[in-house]
Amino acid sequence: MATRPLKIILTEDDDPIRERLASIVGAWSGAELCASCSNLEETFAAIENREIDLLITDLRLPDGSGIEAIRALAGKHPNAEAMVISVLADERSVLDAIEAGASGYLLKDADSIDLIDAIKDVMAGRSPISSRIARVLVRRLSDRKAESGAEEIDRPTLTTRETDILWGIAKGFTYGELADKLAISRQTVPVHIRNIYRKLQASNRSEAVFEAARLGLIKL
Amino acid sequence: MATRPLKIILTEDDDPIRERLASIVGAWSGAELCASCSNLEETFAAIENREIDLLITDLRLPDGSGIEAIRALAGKHPNAEAMVISVLADERSVLDAIEAGASGYLLKDADSIDLIDAIKDVMAGRSPISSRIARVLVRRLSDRKAESGAEEIDRPTLTTRETDILWGIAKGFTYGELADKLAISRQTVPVHIRNIYRKLQASNRSEAVFEAARLGLIKL
DNA sequence: GACCAAATACCATGAACATGGTATGGGTGG
DNA sequence: CCACCCATACCATGTTCATGGTATTTGGTC
Structure with missing residues (x-):
């Protein structure tokens, strides 16, 4: 990981927030900010053109959902990672993002996101996830188990x-x-x-x- | 939550670690440490006897798995929460713990666990989970989706x-x-x-x- | 514990009867 | 042209009944 700077795409439609995140990443020597996008279109273009290690994206964008960006990334750069930074915490958004291939999911309201730690986490094969988001995953998995365990059908034994x-x-x-x-x-x-x-x-x-x-x- | 102290059971077989965790919880005015257990048997007894809000448990115990304690808790106190603190990060342990009803899962090697924050998180309906553990959940969920979405078969049309x-x-x-x-x-x-x-x-x-x-x- | 008989479960068979499968026809309406 | 409908007839197949062999387990006796 320390061999070369991580090539990162950042997508966020709110200008102040994007610039703040960009400055954090830019100040870190381990990363190289390839593109700083404010909508889906720019993000698609960035994905098409460059070698990418990590996509950090908002979900609600003026011309669509960041989930589409994650899907595009997975199609073009299967080995790249994706991380969501959003205010959305509903089950649909979270699960769709995970399904699309996101490995990390941070809530924007998290007090002082430690972005560099999160980037290190996700590139090391871990999943930085806000505790409120994690609850969605936990509930989903425990429900799954519960319902699949609930089907207590005594099937006959065949020789x-x-x-x-x-x-x-x-x-x-x-x-x-x-x-x-x-x-x-x-x-x-x-x-x-x-x-x-x-x-x-x-x-x-x-x-x-x-x-x-x-x-x-x-x-x- | 601020109305009365949280009634907590702590289970951990390693004496120094248990005492360290116990002192952290004890020093916090928001919690009351009902029982400090070093094995499953003591934990079962504590669960049977008292009103409980939260169980914090290790998984590998001398007389069994902490998962059994979580199951017992879920049976006796359906509204109580459970949180795991363990060194185990394998898929089996993590998923079984979640299935049993754990809402939080912290890795022991986490540098300076902020236990009080984690307790607040889990009691507020969030899920404090170490990023390495979260990866297990993420992979599980994305795999599920992938396989169920892969069935692209052109089935014949029947009248x-x-x-x-x-x-x-x-x-x-x-x-x-x-x-x-x-x-x-x-x-x-x-x-x-x-x-x-x-x-x-x-x-x-x-x-x-x-x-x-x-x-x-x-x-x- | 060793022994044997009864009970149980699995696998096998042949013959008689009911049903399903296929091949022919042809007819109506959209 | 296609979906749906009706009819006759032949033969292969599926279904049931009645019966027996073999291995494993059970339970009691010496």
Whole structure:
């Protein structure tokens, strides 16, 4: 990291704030401010033209969202990092920014942002995130787990043979083909299938496949 | 929050560290240190007996994981908060802690943890999280989005009638039942089914259901 | 602990019967 | 032209019933 200055793009539509951030970055010897943009258009141009290590961007811009800038950056410079500095703290903005590829997210109201520390963090593979923003991520992840854990469906247990057969009928094999593949008699196949029906409370092949898919017994 | 002191449980097996943290909390007028525990057993007892606002816990304890303490807290005091202070930064530990209900997660190696700030943060509904830990959450969320957005499959178009029929065979209806439900002739049903087979490149009911489920044409 | 019988679960088979799949026709309306 | 509808008929396939073999587990006795 200390080998060469970090090439940084800064995007922020509010002039005083942008100049303040720019002066902080400019005063640091570890960084080189490639572009200081006040809207999306300038940012796109900066992304197209230069080698970039880091994009620091606001979200609400006069001609669109900073998230689009992050997406453009990810497309053009996959190894570059992106960090958001915004007043927005709603779930939609935060999650969309993360999805687009942002690794850091600082709230503007944070008292005296330590920008250089944040830049060092994000370039070292960490994620500087304001505690209010982090709560959005935490809630999202704990909710996810909660809901996926809430589906307490007691799925019936199928024997290995039954699983083989089930996979076969999902693939559309006939009794004969199935018997061939499993090296058993053509007459044995239906017996397993019958047991499958009982366990899945189905009464024919298609219903069994449907239930199996619903219960996650076969991978689609 | 300023009305009454926060009732806090502190769990940390390393004596010097625990005493240092305890002294920090003790020196703050806004908190009351209800219990200072060095293992899981003591923590469980403290959770059972008292009113609690916040649990601050290490993860690696001599008799188990602090995550179990968090789960116990969530069961007994649903409105209480939990915060982790640990050296562990692996994905498993972090996500399990979040899932269990932790709202904050500080790395022990953080230079001079500002514990009081972190406590204020977590009790104000924010999530104080070290940047290295935050990266785990960010990666998790962006990966999720990436994989769910990657499914770009061009699924065939079914007519309304065909969709009806498809749903019917997934439910295991026979030709006759299907004809009855849709008020059409029993002989017409196979025609639609045949068209479905063509579009889905299937050759029988079960394979059609399987393909339809895989393509997301029927909701499980 | 060693032994054996009963119970259980899984796998297998053949024959009789019901259903599904396919190939023919053709007809209506947008 | 396409989506939808109806009809007849043949044959392959799926479904059910009745039955037996094998391995593992259970529980009791010596």
